[in-house]
Amino acid sequence: MSIYDKIVETAITFDDVLLVPSYSEVLPNQVSLKSRLSDKITLNVPIVSAAMDTVTEADMAIALARVGGLGFIHKNMPIEEQASQVNQVKRSENGMIANPVTLSKDHTLAEAKALMAQFKISGLPVVDEEYKLIGIITNRDVKYQENLSVKVEELMTKENLIVSNEEVNLEKAKEILLKNRVEKLP
Incomplete structure (x- = not known):
């Protein structure tokens, strides 16, 4: 059996197609670009x-x-x-993160910034020894801080945290974020 016998159908690339703009009865919201991998x-x-x-x-x-x-x-x-x-x-950053990167209150600002840069994220939950949420540190908390050896505990937001339980769906989470004007929902 040759490789040509295994080819199911012909495929094309962007260079193989030229779209000419013209009038169409099809509205944009009637179009689906979904495809199966x-x-x-x-x-x-x-x-x-x-x-x-x-x-x-x-x-x-x-x-x-x-x-x-x-x-x-x-x-x-x-x-x-x-x-x-x-x-x-x-x-x-996306909708929900099942296993987020976390910090303890004893980590330094340098370590927090390094993790944020490494994972390209703008905030980290701060947890205790039992992985219970005790605060959150975000770009807003660290933006103008120059002392990189300061402990996360001194910079993190500890009070009035807006949190949800695991059962919250994405739509409900969006509502909570909008209502409370926050960017993170631990």
Whole structure:
């Protein structure tokens, strides 16, 4: 069996298609760009980036995910770096994060800023030894701080935290965020 016998259908790329603007009876809200990557994976836009070192690393994968596409992280790097790239994508800001990166009150501002930069996030929950939420530290708390050795406990927001339980859905979470004018909902 040759490789040509395995080809199910012909595919095209962007260079193969030229769209000429013209009038259409189809309204934009009647159009769906959804496509299937596999039996269990549906993409909201038919865009997948190549697993090439000049194309897809964490930033590209995050950008594509935010619009409904998919980015394959390339493998032309040490496995530790590849794992770090995947971790950045999984922990980038999105709807709900099941296992967030956390800090203890004894961490320093330098450590908090390093984690925020590493994962490209703007806030971190602060937890005690039993992983109970005791505060939150965000970009707003650290923006003009110059002393990087100050403890997170001194900068974090501790009081009047707006929190939810695990059962809250995304729509309810959005309502809580809007109503309370906050950016994070631990």
